[in-house]
Amino acid sequence: MHPYTNQGSQDTRSGFGAGLLELGRSNPHVVALCADLTGSLKMDAFAKEFPERFFQTGIAEAHMMGMAAGLTIGGWIPFTGTFANFSTGRVYDQIRQSIAYSDKNVKICASHAGLTLGEDGATHQILEDIGLMKMLPGMTVIVPADYNQTKAATIALAAHHGPAYLRFGRPKVANFTPADKPFVIGKADVLVEGTDLTIAATGHLVWEALEASNTLAAQGISAEVINFATIKPFDTEALLKSVTKTGRVVTAEEHQRHGGLGDLVAQTLGMHRPAPIEMVAVNDSFGESGTPAQLMDKYGLNAAAIVEAALRVRNR
Amino acid sequence: MASIYDYPSQIRRDILRMVHKPQSGHPGGSMGCTEFFTALYFDVLRHNPSAFTMDGRGEDLFFLSNGHISPVLYSTLARSGYFPVSELSTFRLINTRLQGHPTTHDGLPGVRIASGSLGQGLSVAVGAAQAKKLNGDKHLVYTLHGDGELQEGQIWEAAMYAGAKKVDNLIATVDANGQQIDGSTDEVLPMGDLGAKFAAFGWDVMHLEHGNDLDAVRAALREAGTRTGQGKPVVIIMKTAMGHGVDFMAGTHKWHGVAPNDDELARALAQCPETLGDY
Numbered sequence: 276m277h278p279y280t281n282q283g284s285q286d287t288r289s290g291f292g293a294g295l296l297e298l299g300r301s302n303p304h305v306v307a308l309c310a311d312l313t314g315s316l317k318m319d320a321f322a323k324e325f326p327e328r329f330f331q332t333g334i335a336e337a338h339m340m341g342m343a344a345g346l347t348i349g350g351w352i353p354f355t356g357t358f359a360n361f362s363t364g365r366v367y368d369q370i371r372q373s374i375a376y377s378d379k380n381v382k383i384c385a386s387h388a389g390l391t392l393g394e395d396g397a398t399h400q401i402l403e404d405i406g407l408m409k410m411l412p413g414m415t416v417i418v419p420a421d422y423n424q425t426k427a428a429t430i431a432l433a434a435h436h437g438p439a440y441l442r443f444g445r446p447k448v449a450n451f452t453p454a455d456k457p458f459v460i461g462k463a464d465v466l467v468e469g470t471d472l473t474i475a476a477t478g479h480l481v482w483e484a485l486e487a488s489n490t491l492a493a494q495g496i497s498a499e500v501i502n503f504a505t506i507k508p509f510d511t512e513a514l515l516k517s518v519t520k521t522g523r524v525v526t527a528e529e530h531q532r533h534g535g536l537g538d539l540v541a542q543t544l545g546m547h548r549p550a551p552i553e554m555v556a557v558n559d560s561f562g563e564s565g566t567p568a569q570l571m572d573k574y575g576l577n578a579a580a581i582v583e584a585a586l587r588v589r590n591r
Numbered sequence: 592m593a594s595i596y597d598y599p600s601q602i603r604r605d606i607l608r609m610v611h612k613p614q615s616g617h618p619g620g621s622m623g624c625t626e627f628f629t630a631l632y633f634d635v636l637r638h639n640p641s642a643f644t645m646d647g648r649g650e651d652l653f654f655l656s657n658g659h660i661s662p663v664l665y666s667t668l669a670r671s672g673y674f675p676v677s678e679l680s681t682f683r684l685i686n687t688r689l690q691g692h693p694t695t696h697d698g699l700p701g702v703r704i705a706s707g708s709l710g711q712g713l714s715v716a717v718g719a720a721q722a723k724k725l726n727g728d729k730h731l732v733y734t735l736h737g738d739g740e741l742q743e744g745q746i747w748e749a750a751m752y753a754g755a756k757k758v759d760n761l762i763a764t765v766d767a768n769g770q771q772i773d774g775s776t777d778e779v780l781p782m783g784d785l786g787a788k789f790a791a792f793g794w795d796v797m798h799l800e801h802g803n804d805l806d807a808v809r810a811a812l813r814e815a816g817t818r819t820g821q822g823k824p825v826v827i828i829m830k831t832a833m834g835h836g837v838d839f840m841a842g843t844h845k846w847h848g849v850a851p852n853d854d855e856l857a858r859a860l861a862q863c864p865e866t867l868g869d870y
Contacts, residue, residue, distance in 0.1 A: 335749075335751070337713075340719070376694060
């Protein structure tokens with residue numbers, strides 16, 4: 276059985292808010308921008324304590340991205356905040372030209388990613404953002420698993436030079452990462468060691484992968500669980516080391532199959548060590564309204580779906 | 592010692608020769624803005640061409656938002672001393688730092704942001720202007736935009752922000768040549784009273800009728816400087832003629848993105864004396 280305990284469910288966006296506040300206190304160069312979603316992004320504590328370093332742009336995400344790029348000219352470290360849909364697809368060209376191609380030290384922080392945004396429905400439930408952002412040359416892409424990891428990743432980003440995308444979410448989910456564990460960009464974490472298959476998970480699906488590993492263990496199947504919180508740069512070594520041992524993989528993410536972690540794992544294995552893969556991801560469809568749990572169940576993004584995928588990949 | 596009046600003719604020669612070699616680039620808008628670049632870089636801007644830094648602290652900054660007029664920017668930067676004038680011969684050729692549209696990607700001194708996809712430069716300038724305020728840096732931020740570029744929505748997001756938040760260390764200039772790729776701006780998408788639009792967004796609006804008169808541009812930029820720090824961003828609506836300086840290129844959108852052939856180059860250069868030495 277996996278050794279992690281839920282220290283009390285919390286939303287990953289609150290981890291971002293706590294990390295940003297801590298950065299405000301520890302790093303005088305950090306500034307924040309928000310496009311009219313300060314409460315939803317949990318940026319209000321930073322805005323209240325550091326009003327001179329907080330920029331409310333109104334509902335103008337394209338302008339916010341350009342302004343963030345400009346703030347880096349003069350030495351500031353801008354963190355932008357809005358929903359993931361408005362942080363990526365809506366402003367892709369602004370990010371591409373003014374931030375990525377211009378190599379600006381902007382941290383694009385995106386909440387309410389994926390289906391777990393819930394009742395607002397598909398207009399807001401972006402499931403393509405990991406793919407969009409990992410395609411941009413030089414862009415770091417981070418998808419932390421829980422509150423503590425999101426907080427640690429936020430803090431780590433301030434010390435990392437270069438454009439970065441930080442993806443987190445709305446619902447309260449299990450918080451299991453030790454509070455004092457520093458975030459190392461580009462390093463995957465082997466959470467559970469196993470021998471029969473590798474479960475490569477990211478974001479909200481990491482806890483589901485841990486729960487799935489318990490179910491599999493009860494059936495005599497030893498699953499290795501790896502948290503790929505950094506999507507890019509991808510920890511190829513961690514994946515290959517694990518698959519050399521297990522020989523098969525299940526990927527799990529709250530994202531489209533196209534363009535997500537599954538694609539990346541398949542590409543990496545195809546180039547270095549071909550192995551059977553099953554992907555737990557949304558299969559080329561939009562989301563819809565519903566509670567987060569209902570949606571994750573309907574679209575097959577939970578521990579039960581990971582167990583099923585593990586049984587499939589084991590028989591291949 | 593070069594006189595400021597020697598620059599426009601030489602910069603136009605550079606522009607024409609730069610686009611002729613690769614048979615590619617945008618001479619029309621470049622030639623229309625030659626007096627603006629001369630006035631800004633050789634008179635008004637407080638800058639350090641020999642010690643370029645990305646941060647630009649303690650300097651005035653300029654952002655070219657309509658990046659397709661890169662020839663006039665590159666010529667001006669080179670003749671200001673940011674990089675060797677000889678490098679102008681590499682414009683748009685493989686492995687050049689002088690990309691078709693300006694970029695920071697290859698470390699070209701004088702460029703602080705990529706531009707080309709239109710409408711993004713005003714937001715960047717607003718951010719840089721806010722950075723100057725945070726740094727207690729009293730220097731100014733300048734931008735240039737095409738009039739057709741103002742059809743992009745992001746411009747008005749930035750304009751609304753700059754007016755509302757009193758970004759008053761910012762001077763934007765609009766190259767009002769009335770032309771864009773598909774024809775005149777009135778044919779493509781009439782934009783009405785641009786000055787009234789900026790005024791409605793909380794800007795201090797200046798009109799410059801003769802944007803190809805070097806002394807008039809210098810005077811306008813100087814006056815704009817005196818109007819900063821008053822709680823409003825400043826915009827200069829500057830009338831120019833696309834292709835100014837060569838009779839058969841002036842006043843038409845035909846030369847927006849077309850390079851002269853050998854014969855046209857010879858005829859055009861004959862109208863632009865070599866005042867400072869060709870690269």
